[in-house]
Amino acid sequence: MPVSYPILVDLAGRPTVVAGGGRVAERKVRGLLAAGATVRLVSPEVTPGLAGLAARNEIVVEARPWRRGDLAGAVLAVAATDDPAVNAGVTEEGRSAGVLVNRVDEPDSGGFTVPAVLRRGDLTVAVATSGRTPGLAGALRRRLEEVFGPEWAELVELFAADRGSLPKAADQAAWDGLLGPDVLEAVRRGQPAVVRERIRACRSSSSA
Numbered sequence: 001m002p003v004s005y006p007i008l009v010d011l012a013g014r015p016t017v018v019a020g021g022g023r024v025a026e027r028k029v030r031g032l033l034a035a036g037a038t039v040r041l042v043s044p045e046v047t048p049g050l051a052g053l054a055a056r057n058e059i060v061v062e063a064r065p066w067r068r069g070d071l072a073g074a075v076l077a078v079a080a081t082d083d084p085a086v087n088a089g090v091t092e093e094g095r096s097a098g099v100l101v102n103r104v105d106e107p108d109s110g111g112f113t114v115p116a117v118l119r120r121g122d123l124t125v126a127v128a129t130s131g132r133t134p135g136l137a138g139a140l141r142r143r144l145e146e147v148f149g150p151e152w153a154e155l156v157e158l159f160a161a162d163r164g165s166l167p168k169a170a171d172q173a174a175w176d177g178l179l180g181p182d183v184l185e186a187v188r189r190g191q192p193a194v195v196r197e198r199i200r201a202c203r204s205s206s207s208a
Contacts, residue, residue, distance in 0.1 A: 004113065004130050012036035015073050019066045019090050020080035021046035024104050028078045029059060031114070040074075042066050043081070068093055076100040079110065107131025116141035121153025122160075151187040158187070158195045165203045174202045 016032050018025050021043030029050060032039050039059040041050065046061055054061040062070075066086050071077055071093050079090035079101055087103050091110050094101035103110030108131050115128035116137040125144055127137045159166060159178075167174035178198055186194035 004128070006115075006126065006128065008124065009035075009076070011075070013038065014075045015040065017042065017071055017074040017077040018080060019043065019070070019078065019086065020082070020104075021050055021061075022080065022082060023047060025078070025080035026050050028080055028102070028104070028114075029053065032078075033058060042070050066090060071097050071099045074099050076102070076112070079103045079105075107134070118144050118148060120148055120150060121156050123148070123152050123156045149188075151184055154187050154192075155184070155195070158192055159199075162196065162199050165199050167202050178202060 011032065012035070014037055016037045016039050018029055018032070018039060018041045021041065025041065025043065026047045026049045029039050029041060033053075040062065041054075041059055042062045042064065044063055044065055046054070046063070050059070050061065053059045066081065066089070068089070071090070077090060077094055077099055079087035081087055081090075084105055087105055088109075091101045091103045093099075094111055100111035102112055102114055107113045110131075113128060113131035115126035116134070118125040118127075118141050125141075125148060127140045127144070129137050167178070169175075180198075183195055183198055186192075
């Protein structure tokens, strides 16, 4: 299959549709909500978790089977029913309407796949296998949790606050210095001044 093009999509306030009301659908819904999307879910039955989200008006649930036309107005959709024929129909409609669809039972046949994601504040680390082996992607994400600890969220904030002084992306040596073990340890100990001093040192050496 062709190589996938990885992107991060801004879904804040944008309409999405999920077909299906099981555990997988609930996981997808929670991911969409975390990204700020508005979610409309179509399914005759839903999990208690989804019912709770609907009761709190966090999502809209239409308690009925999927029907053609349910993608109207959506920017993307998820086909997560337990019926392959329904999922295929959602995917086909998405292609016709220009709506990207994530088909959970056959990821390769959908319009996009969802990577295993590790978040540390504004840092997002995604691992994907083009939908071929999701289990491997998940296993690698769990390994990366040990590499990218909570301190990385604070490090992103410190770098962003002094973005104009950071080295160019291609300056590998400078970035290796900024991401050294001592810098990460300083963040863990709550010593932001050490990070700022290292940024100043990198700026001075690059301008010399």
